Amino acid sequence: xxxxxxxxxxxxxxxxxxxxxxxxxxxxxxxxxxxxxxxxxxxxxxxxxxxxxxxxxxxxxxxxxxxxxxxxxxxxxxxxxxxxxxxxxxxxxxxxxxxxxxxxxxxxxxxxxxxxxxxxxxxxxxxxxxxxxxxxxxxxxxxxxxxxxxxxxxxxxxxxxxxxxxxxxxxxxxxxxxxxxxxxxxxxxxxxxxxxxxxxxxxxxxxxxxxxxxxxxxxxxxxxxxxxxxxxxxxxxxxxxxxxxxxxxxxxxxxxxxxxxxxxxxxxxxxxxxxxxxxxxxxxxxxxxxxxxxxxxxxxxxxxxxxxxxxxxxxxxxxxxxxxxxxxxxxxxxxxxxxxxxxxxxxxxxxxxxxxxxxxxxxxxxxxxxxxxxxxxxxx
Amino acid sequence: xxxxxxxxxxxxxxxxxxxxxxxxxxxxxxxxxxxxxxxxxxxxxxxxxxxxxxxxxxxxxxxxxxxxxxxxxxxxxxxxxxxxxxxxxxxxxxxxxxxxxxxxxxxxxxxxxxxxxxxxxxxxxxxxxxxxxxxxxxxxxxxxxxxxxxxxxxxxxxxxxxxxxxxxxxxxxxxxxxxxxxxxxxxxxxxxxxxxxxxxxxxxxxxxxxxxxxxxxxxxxxxxxxxxxxxxxxxxxxxxxxxxxxxxxxxxxxxxxxxxxxxxxxxxxxxxxxxxxxxxxxxxxxxxxxxxxxxxxxxxxxxxxxxxxxxxxxxxxxxxxxxxxxxxxxxxxxxxxxxxxxxxxxxxxxxxxxxxxxxxxxxxxxxxxxxxxxxxxxxx
Numbered sequence: 192x193x194x195x196x197x198x199x200x201x202x203x204x205x206x207x208x209x210x211x212x213x214x215x216x217x218x219x220x221x222x223x224x225x226x227x228x229x230x231x232x233x234x235x236x237x238x239x240x241x242x243x244x245x246x247x248x249x250x251x252x253x254x255x256x257x258x259x260x261x262x263x264x265x266x267x268x269x270x271x272x273x274x275x276x277x278x279x280x281x282x283x284x285x286x287x288x289x290x291x292x293x294x295x296x297x298x299x300x301x302x303x304x305x306x307x308x309x310x311x312x313x314x315x316x317x318x319x320x321x322x323x324x325x326x327x328x329x330x331x332x333x334x335x336x337x338x339x340x341x342x343x344x345x346x347x348x349x350x351x352x353x354x355x356x357x358x359x360x361x362x363x364x365x366x367x368x369x370x371x372x373x374x375x376x377x378x379x380x381x382x383x384x385x386x387x388x389x390x391x392x393x394x395x396x397x398x399x400x401x402x403x404x405x406x407x408x409x410x411x412x413x414x415x416x417x418x419x420x421x422x423x424x425x426x427x428x429x430x431x432x433x434x435x436x437x438x439x440x441x442x443x444x445x446x447x448x449x450x451x452x453x454x455x456x457x458x459x460x461x462x463x464x465x466x467x468x469x470x471x472x473x474x475x476x477x478x479x480x481x482x483x484x485x486x487x488x489x490x491x492x493x494x495x496x497x498x499x500x501x502x503x504x505x506x507x508x509x510x511x512x513x514x515x516x517x518x519x520x521x522x523x524x525x526x527x528x529x530x531x532x533x534x535x536x537x538x539x540x541x542x543x544x545x546x547x548x549x550x551x552x553x554x555x556x557x558x559x560x561x562x563x564x565x566x567x568x569x570x571x
Numbered sequence: 572x573x574x575x576x577x578x579x580x581x582x583x584x585x586x587x588x589x590x591x592x593x594x595x596x597x598x599x600x601x602x603x604x605x606x607x608x609x610x611x612x613x614x615x616x617x618x619x620x621x622x623x624x625x626x627x628x629x630x631x632x633x634x635x636x637x638x639x640x641x642x643x644x645x646x647x648x649x650x651x652x653x654x655x656x657x658x659x660x661x662x663x664x665x666x667x668x669x670x671x672x673x674x675x676x677x678x679x680x681x682x683x684x685x686x687x688x689x690x691x692x693x694x695x696x697x698x699x700x701x702x703x704x705x706x707x708x709x710x711x712x713x714x715x716x717x718x719x720x721x722x723x724x725x726x727x728x729x730x731x732x733x734x735x736x737x738x739x740x741x742x743x744x745x746x747x748x749x750x751x752x753x754x755x756x757x758x759x760x761x762x763x764x765x766x767x768x769x770x771x772x773x774x775x776x777x778x779x780x781x782x783x784x785x786x787x788x789x790x791x792x793x794x795x796x797x798x799x800x801x802x803x804x805x806x807x808x809x810x811x812x813x814x815x816x817x818x819x820x821x822x823x824x825x826x827x828x829x830x831x832x833x834x835x836x837x838x839x840x841x842x843x844x845x846x847x848x849x850x851x852x853x854x855x856x857x858x859x860x861x862x863x864x865x866x867x868x869x870x871x872x873x874x875x876x877x878x879x880x881x882x883x884x885x886x887x888x889x890x891x892x893x894x895x896x897x898x899x900x901x902x903x904x905x906x907x908x909x910x911x912x913x914x915x916x917x918x919x920x921x922x923x924x925x926x927x928x929x930x931x932x933x934x935x936x937x938x939x940x941x942x943x944x945x946x947x948x949x950x951x
Contacts, residue, residue: 257886506637
């Protein structure tokens, strides 16, 4: 279990097969996010139709609601949400720091108040692992602290704590059918990132995650950190870049040796009427589309593009019909999954390296990480 | 086109086949409501999977948004919303009287203000037919006035206006591929209902609608009106009971000779977490269901019941995930479509009459027409 076989390389990029209890993952792979045990507005059938393989769900959210013990008693996350393919849960660390109302960190763990009802809770590495064992995803994460990348002094403290928590997470882990990944932290400081990469790589884990990126730093800083980290990681373990990203980020990440990505962007954009398209990101609420008989993307093979016009989707948006979000989510997710398929094919046939500039140019109009509307949304 | 063949009878109930340009309708049939050219939260694929045949859409809403000329220019309602099976539009009359902000009725038509932006519009029989011809449904309705059933004096005025408007609607109609139904009105007054039934039946239309019921009168009054009206209608034309209703209403309606029904109830209930179930209507938000591993209805063949537990659906509701509405809508619609299938089978095999008491008892717990939550919702 959890074998990772590299099947092709192109400079630092690679394709691979990661074996999990719920099937093989072809990497590089993009994982849709199902925060609360559902990829918002989509059924599992929709996800199968777009060839999603890995789905991420959030430990913090599921611990609070409906509770990890309930999920365990109902047969685990796969059965609860009826997703038969591989799943990944995060450690809850990032959400405690970004969503919880108040938090108090000490070396042992974090005490925080729920964003839902203000009740007090405490996460430790041992608690995070226990929750993730109850949830039962194939890939689970060590508990980590994600610090403000601009607070350089504090970043070392958070990184060192993350290392100790990674060791404790590994020690707490009991289930043999889950792959625990350690998380590289270190903000935007090359020396800390290098130190963290070396430390996390020294732990006996079937894969390694890179956290604390795409949290407000510049694209250049993110690329620099990847340039520092990935060469220090063992070739034979998959690398997961947490919470990233835009189509451009995926291309840049694969080029720098990343194998696994997840991001709320495609579904969040969809709920704000924004669709990935060849001419750049489209805001389908725009009056321009009122009589546009074309699909979102004529080259796309998804249900939405095979079936509906931009005019119809715009009507749904203007009429405040929720189906709009469903249809755009299907397309946006399929667009990124197709991008990953295309990338895998081009790595396998040796053309990836040469195609990177064209891919980046093709996706440039879909590149922005945030819009005003997106910032207002919290994926809760 | 628009042939109606009666295939079996059981006292006043009958099964039939109504031929339309988009295929044959097996009657009695229940039509899901797609007010704004979408059955809320469902894709056309979901509707096909539950064997929906006829879908209703609302003329008033589509005229205001996105506009009937836009729908026409984009190929008509079937193509616009990608529903390949038969469709029905109402005349807009009921919505003008129930939704528009202000309205002024004269013998020629109705001037009203849009509930969306307060803009002023005017519907006449000719205008309603022109809009419905632009929309292009298979079955369309004569323009009618639906009056308060408790205002007996006014009911005659509204009924007589409805009759003149039915004649004008018939005269205005141009498209040969649409079946125009006249609408019987007359409130809850047996003499007016009888007069209206006779008049509407005298018009040369391929079917007849019964309006102005399920608008606040008692169940007994509705049954009495059906007992007056259906015996006066020609056998060889389908009868459509507009905006009805609960499972109990469907059983009672078929028993009294009704062939076509539509109602927002199943999808509206779904959005308020309420599901049809063997033990009566379930409010799935209830804590009772937190660990309930059963499907909504173990005897149901829908995707929701084949796939998900009550516990999972309850989690989605509590977590405010929109997928809950989708999953319950699939089930609630399938429940009524299955009920109609069961009724057709029992009419065909001669057991319907004997089974009515058992059917009514079986559905009794799902019978209430309105709940507080439902009253607050306006299907806009």
